[in-house]
Amino acid sequence: MASSVWKGMLTFGLVSIPIKLFTAARSKRIALHQLHKECNTRLKQPLFCPHCNRFVDRSEVVKGYEFEKGKYVVIEPDEIKKITPASGHNMEILAFVKASAVDPIYFETSFLSVPDSEGNKGYRLLVKALEDTKMLGIAKVTMHQREYTVFIRSRDNGLTLHTMYYANEIAHLAQYGKDEVNVSPQEIKLAQQLVDTLTAHFKPEQYHDDFQVRLNALIEAKLKGKTIAAEPEAPRAPVIDMMEALKRSLAATSGGKKPPKNAPKLKIVAEGSEEAAQPAAGASTGTHGRPRRRKAS
Helix, strand or coil: CCCCCEEEEEEECCEEEEEEEEECCCCCCCCCCCECCCCCCECCCCEEECCCCEEECHHHCCEEEEEECCEEEEECHHHHHHHCCHHHCEEEEEEEEEHHHCCHHHEEEEEEEEECHHHHHHHHHHHHHHHHHCEEEEEEEEECCEEEEEEEEEECCEEEEEEECCHHHCCCCCCCCCCCCCCCHHHHHHHHHHHHHCCCCCCHHHCCCHHHHHHHHHHHHHHCCEEEEECCCCCCCCCCCHHHHHHHHHHHHHCCCCCCCCCCCEEEEECCCCCCCCCCCCCCCCCCCCCCCCCCC
16 A cells, blocks of 8 residues: 555644545656676665765764855754644645636646545535635645645545645746747648647547657567667658648648657667667676566556
C-alpha cells in the first residue's frame, strides 16, 4: 500500500474532515547510472568534510543556513517542529474560486486525498458541492518543511489537490504573447479546419514517452548481444507559403492520414551484421552480473 505524505484535518467553516494525502503521479523513467569505465562498477558519491579531512556517515549530517561565506547557523530537527505552522496538521480552506478562473500554469504537484472512516460524509458533501458549483477550494498546508498553497478540486468522485506556483514563480518573457504578425481570414479558416480534422477525445493511455520505449528496446537488444540501427531521418522542406502548407496538411488529414512523424524508426539488428550502424558489444556487466533496469511504461 502506498505511504501517505501528509495526514491531518481538512476544514471549511465548522466542518472538519480527517484525510490523508498520497502522491497522485510520478514520472517513470529508466535510470542510467554512472559507472566506472574500466570495470563497469557503479560509482558512489561519498560525503567528504574538507575541515576534518575524512569521509562522514549520513548519521553525522545536520542542516544549516549559510549567513556569511563559510559560516552557518545550524537548524535542529526539533526546532523545525517548533516553528511548523498550524497548517502542518490542519488544512483550512480559505476561499472558493471558479475553476475556470484558474490558469493551469499555476498547478504544480498533484495529490490524491482519502478520508478516514469518520470523515466520509463531510468528504462526500465537499466533493458534491465542488462538482455542482464548478468551484475550487484554496487552502494552505505545510509538508516537507514548506507551506504550500493548494487548489482542491472535485475529480472522479474524490478530492484532488494541486500545489500552487506562486505569482512570483511564474516566468515572464517580454517576447511571449506578442501579436506582431498579420494573418488573413483565409489562413485562419484553414487553420480552424485543420484543428477540426485533428479533433479527438482525450485518451491519456494513447500517449507514451517514445524515448523511454526506445531506450528500453536498446537495453533489451544489448542484453541479447544485438544493437539498434536508426533509419535515416527524412528531410523536412522549409515552410515558404503558409497557405500552401495549411492546404497540404488539411488534404493529408482529410484523407484519414496524419502528418508523418519525424522520429526515426528503430531496427534491431544482429551484432556485427552489415545493417548495424556500428559494431556494438553486448551489454557488459563487469563483475556485477546482469544489470537491473526498469521498463518504461
